[in-house]
Amino acid sequence: MTSLVIAEHDNASIRPATLNTVTAASQCGGEVHVLVAGKDAAAAAQAASQIAGVTKVIHVDGDHFAHGLAENMAAQVISIASAYSHILFPATASGKNIAPRVAALLDVGQISDITKVDAADTFERPIYAGNAIAIVQSLDAIKVITVRTTGFDAAASTGGAAAIETLAGVADSGKSSFLGSEIAKSDRPELTAAKIIVSGGRALGSSEKFNEVLIPLADKLGAALGASRAAVDAGYAPNDWQVGQTGKIVAPQLYVAVGISGAIQHLAGMKDSKVIVAINKDGEAPIFSVADYGLEADLFTAVPELIAAL
Template identity: 80%
Template sequence: MSVLVIAEHDNATLKGATLNTVTAALACGGDVHVLVAGQNAGAAAAAAAQIAGVAKVLHADSEALAHGLAENVAAQVVAIAPGYSHLLFPATAGGKNVAPRVAALLDVAQLSDITKVVSPDTFERPIYAGNAVATVQSTDAIKVATVRGTGFDAAAATGGSAAVEALAAVADSGKSQYLGSEIAKNDRPELTAAKIIVSGGRAMGSSEKFNEVLIPLADKLGAALGASRAAVDAGYAPNDWQVGQTGKIVAPQLYIACGISGAIQHLAGMKDSKVIVAINKDAEAPIFSVADYGLEADLFAAVPELVKSL
C-alpha cells in the first residue's frame, strides 16, 4: 500500500512542513504520493514532483479547493483514501483543521503530532507538554496522522522526478465559505522555518522595549522574532510570534531566549532547538535547565553588548 501526504501550499509554493511530512511518509514504507489540492496550483504540484522520494503527485484543481476550506479538502482526501495505508498531514493549523474531519469520516482514530515512525503501525508522540513520550500502535486499516515537523528532517526539495496526475476534484460541500483574509506581512523568516530565532518574554516590560532591544539582535543574525505566551498576552508581541505548546513548535539551529523564565508550555515549543542560549537575571529560571549556554545578566545591558560584539 502507498502513503499519501497532504501538501500544505499557497497555490504557488509548497510550505516547508510538507517536506518534513514526506520524510515521515518514507519511514512508513511503500510508495509516497503527495496530494496538492487547490486552484491554479500547478506550480505547487510541479514543486512537489521534485521532492526526493515522491513517486506520484495527485493534483486536484477546483475553485472549491482554492482556499483550503477544511470541509472540501477533507472530502477530497476521503474520496481517494481507500487506496492508501496512511494519510499524513503536517501538524500545522491547516493540517490540524483537516485531519480530524478525515479521521471521523473514515471512522478511524487520529494519531496526533507523531515525532517518530517505529514501524508502519507504531508511532511515538509527545504527551504532558513533551515531558513524556507515548508509543502508540494503531490497528486501523487506514492510519490518519499529523506529523510534527521538528521530529523529522526535511526531505530534499530537489532530486525527484515524480509524475503529476490530474485528479477529479470533489464538488463544493457548501458548508463553509471563504470571505477574506488578513495576512501579516513580515520581512523576516517564517518562525517555524527559521534557522535562528530571538525570543523575548514578560521581562521585556513593554512592546517598545521588546522592539528596541530584540530587533537589532535579530537584524544582526538574520533571525525570526518569537515570544513567550506571557509576552503575547501582555501585548508586547503579536500572536503569530508565540512559541510554545499553544503557539508554534520550533526547532531552529539557534534559539536565543531573552527574559524568558521557561514555563513548561514554552519549553514544549522550543526545547528541540539545536543550540539554546538563555539570558536571564534569575539564576533559578527553569530555562537554564534546557539551555546549552546560559548568561545570568540583565538582558537590557547584555543584549545591546552582544549586538555591539557581532
C-alpha cells in the first residue's frame, strides 16, 4: 500500500495543512508520497522532501498548475492514481474542490473530513455537527479521503530526505482559467494555523465594540481574531473570521470565547482546542460545557481587566 498526499503550497513553501495530512497518510500504512504540482515550484518540492515520513515527492511543473485550478489538478492526480491505495487531501477549500472530482473520475466514494484512521480501510469522521462519530469502511480499491487537519498532529517539517521525481504534467484542460484574486492583508496569524485565537460573539453588540474590546486582547496575546456566525451575520466581523460548522475548523493551543453563547454550530468548529476560556454573563450558556476555564461576568468589564492584568 502506498498513499499519495496532494500538497497545498504557494509554489515556494508547503502550507501547514499538508503536514497534518501526511500524518493521516502515514497511519494508513505503507509509504507516503507527496504530489507538488505548480509553476516554478521546485522550492516547494524541496520543502516537501524534508517532511518526516515522506518517501517520495512527485514534482510536476506547468503554467496551468500555478493557481491549483481544480480541473487541472484532478486530471493530474488521475494520471498517477492507479499506483496508489489512498489519495488524501487536506479538508480545506482547495482540497474540497479537487477531491470530489478525483473520486467521481475514479468512480469511487469519497471519505470526507476524517479525524482518525482505525485501519487501512476504516476511518472515523464527525457527523451531526460533531455530536456523533461515524465509523466508515470503504471497500474501494482506491480510497479518496479529505482530512480534518485538527484531528491529526502535524508531521515534522524537517528530518526527511525523500527522493524528488519530476514528471511531465498533463495538458491544460481548458475548462477553467485564473482571472485574479483579492487577498486580505493582515499582520495577525492565519486563523486556521494560529496557536491562540480570540473570538467574539453577538453579545459585543456592534462592529465598533467588537474591535474596541477584542483587538487589544488579541494584540496582547499575539492572537488571531475569530467570530461566531451570529457576529458575522450581524456584520461585526468579516466572513473569513467565522469559526464553526459553516466557517473554519480550528484547534489552537488557546481559544478565548468572548460573548459567545456556544451554539452547536460554533462548538463544532472549535471544541478540539487544547484550552478553552469562556467569558459570558449567562452562567447557563452552552459554551461553559466545553470550557476549561469559565468566567461568568460582563465582558465589557472583564476583558479590559484581563488586558490590564496581562
